[in-house]
Amino acid sequence: MQEYLLLIRTEGNPWEMLSPEQLQKHVEKAADYIGRLVREEKLKGAQPLDWEGKIISNTAGTWKDGPYNESKEVIAGYFLVLAKDIEEATQLARANPIFEDGLKARIEVRPVKTVEGINR
Amino acid sequence: MSTFGRGNSDRLAEPSQIPALIDHLFRVESGKLVAVLTRIFGPHQLELAEDVVQDTLLEAMQTWHYKGIPQNPGAWLYTVAKNKSLNILRRDHYRKKFDADARHSAKTFSQELPDLDHFFSAEEIKDDLLRMMFVCCHPAISPDSQVSLILKTLCGFSIPEIAHAFLSTEENIHKRLVRARKKIREANLRFEMPGGDVLQQRLDAVLQAIYLLFNEGYSASSGDQLIRFELCEEAIRLAELLAGHPGIGNRSNVFALEALMLFNTSRFHARLDSLGKILSMAEQDRSLWNKSLIQKGIYYISKIENPETISVYHILAAISCHHCSSPDFASTDWKSILELYNNLILIDGSPVARLNRAIALSRVQGAPAALEELDKIKDDSFMASYYLFFATQAELFLETGQLERALGSYARAIELAPLRMEKELLEKKMSRFDASISGT
Numbered sequence: 217m218q219e220y221l222l223l224i225r226t227e228g229n230p231w232e233m234l235s236p237e238q239l240q241k242h243v244e245k246a247a248d249y250i251g252r253l254v255r256e257e258k259l260k261g262a263q264p265l266d267w268e269g270k271i272i273s274n275t276a277g278t279w280k281d282g283p284y285n286e287s288k289e290v291i292a293g294y295f296l297v298l299a300k301d302i303e304e305a306t307q308l309a310r311a312n313p314i315f316e317d318g319l320k321a322r323i324e325v326r327p328v329k330t331v332e333g334i335n336r
Numbered sequence: 337m338s339t340f341g342r343g344n345s346d347r348l349a350e351p352s353q354i355p356a357l358i359d360h361l362f363r364v365e366s367g368k369l370v371a372v373l374t375r376i377f378g379p380h381q382l383e384l385a386e387d388v389v390q391d392t393l394l395e396a397m398q399t400w401h402y403k404g405i406p407q408n409p410g411a412w413l414y415t416v417a418k419n420k421s422l423n424i425l426r427r428d429h430y431r432k433k434f435d436a437d438a439r440h441s442a443k444t445f446s447q448e449l450p451d452l453d454h455f456f457s458a459e460e461i462k463d464d465l466l467r468m469m470f471v472c473c474h475p476a477i478s479p480d481s482q483v484s485l486i487l488k489t490l491c492g493f494s495i496p497e498i499a500h501a502f503l504s505t506e507e508n509i510h511k512r513l514v515r516a517r518k519k520i521r522e523a524n525l526r527f528e529m530p531g532g533d534v535l536q537q538r539l540d541a542v543l544q545a546i547y548l549l550f551n552e553g554y555s556a557s558s559g560d561q562l563i564r565f566e567l568c569e570e571a572i573r574l575a576e577l578l579a580g581h582p583g584i585g586n587r588s589n590v591f592a593l594e595a596l597m598l599f600n601t602s603r604f605h606a607r608l609d610s611l612g613k614i615l616s617m618a619e620q621d622r623s624l625w626n627k628s629l630i631q632k633g634i635y636y637i638s639k640i641e642n643p644e645t646i647s648v649y650h651i652l653a654a655i656s657c658h659h660c661s662s663p664d665f666a667s668t669d670w671k672s673i674l675e676l677y678n679n680l681i682l683i684d685g686s687p688v689a690r691l692n693r694a695i696a697l698s699r700v701q702g703a704p705a706a707l708e709e710l711d712k713i714k715d716d717s718f719m720a721s722y723y724l725f726f727a728t729q730a731e732l733f734l735e736t737g738q739l740e741r742a743l744g745s746y747a748r749a750i751e752l753a754p755l756r757m758e759k760e761l762l763e764k765k766m767s768r769f770d771a772s773i774s775g776t
Contacts, residue, residue: 263402
C-alpha cells in the first residue's frame, strides 16, 4: 500500500449554479464516497482549500507575488489516499462525485515518493 | 479508524453512523436563512440575503465534499451564515443601510463581535418565516410574481426549477423576481407582520398565493407531467406554518385551506395508473389514498369553529372531505356535495364552479337536469374553449343515450385538451363508442 495525493482541480466553483436541492444530492453522494473510503481504511486526509491565496516566486532576486495562476484552473482541495497501485488510486479518483452530473473538474493523481529504508 | 484532525464543529461521525440529511434539508434551511437574513439586512436588501444564503450552501458543499457531513448540519449552516452576515455588517460603516434591529445589536462592532445569536433561535426563525410570507404577498406584487418569490425565498427553489415548474423561461422568472424585489424596495417595507385590518387582508392574499402554488402543483398546466407533488408539499408546509401561529388573527380560512390541500393531496398517487395514464375519481383505487393525510385534513376541519364568514376554502374542503371519506364512488354523499355546491355558487358564481356543480347535480337529479345546466353556461367565453366542459357534456350525453352528440363533444374536448395525457384519456373513452377511432 502506498500513499497517493489526489489534487482536485477546477475552474472556479463547479457547484455555483446548483439549487439547494441539487447541492444536497451532491453532498449526499460526497458523504457516501468519503464514508466508503473511511470504511475501507483508505483515507489518510482531505482538505478543501480557500479560493484566495498567493503564488510567490523569486526570480533575479526580486519577490513577485500574485494570487493567480496563468490558467483559470485552481486547486480546490486534496485527498490523500492509500492504494495498492496507481490503477487503484486512479479508480478511487474516478469515483469522486465531483465528476457527476456533468460538472467540470480534473483530478491529478500523484504517488507520494517513498524511498526504501526511509519512509517505506 | 482514522479521525484526521477536526475541530468540534465539524466532527465527522463514525462511518456506521454518518448522518443522513433529511429530505429537502438544504431547501428548508435555505428558506429559514433567507428569512433571518432579511430580518438582519432589511427587506430592501432581499437579494443580498439570498446571495449570502447561496454562498453558505456552496461553502457547505465545498467543505463537506472533503470533510463529510458534520454531526449537526443545520447548526453548521447557521454558524457560517451568521459569520458571513457579521462580515458584511462590519464592512459597511454606513450603517444607515441596515435594519434598525441589527444595527442596535451590532452597535459596538468596531470593538467586539456583535451577537447575532438571538436572531437564529427557533422562535425568531418561525416568526421571520411568517413575516417573509407577508412581505412576498405585498399587494404591489402581482400574484404570479408572489408565487415565484415565495418559491425562491421561502421554499429554496432555484430560478431554473421555478421556470420548469411554471413551464416558463428562466429569463421570465428572473425578470419577475427583479420586479418583485424592486416593488419591495419602493414600498419601503418593514420586516414585520401587518396589524389590525391590514393583517386580515394580507392574510387573504397570502392564502391566495399558497392556493395558487398548490394548484400549479396539483393541476395540469405544467407540460406533460401532470403532477407536481413537491409544489403541493410546499404549499401544505407553508399553510402549516400559518396554522400554527395564533398571532395572525382569524385562522379559520387557514385551517380550511390546509384541509382542502391535504384531502386533495391524499389522492395524488392514485391519480395515475401503472402506465402513467390519468384515472378519474370513479376509477381510482381508493386503497392508494393516503390515510394519514386524510386524517390530518380531518384534524384541520375539526379546528374550524363557527367561522364568521364561510369562504370558498371552507366549502371546497368540505366537498373534498366527502370524497375522501367515501369508501367508493357509488357511496359518495352526492346530496350533501350538491348542497355545498349550491352554497359555493353563491360566493363563487364562476362558470367553473357551476360546471362542477352540474356534475354533482347529475348524480342527484340525473343527466338531463345537468345537461340543462351546461346549456346555461355554454356561451361563456371561457367555457367555450374549456375541454372539461365538453368532456363532461360528452359523458352526460352518453348517459342519456345520445351517442352522436356524445362523440361530437368528445371530439371537441380532445381538440381543446392542453396535455397529451388528457387527450389520450378522452380518446380512450371515445374509442369505446366509435369504431372509426383507432387506438393511437
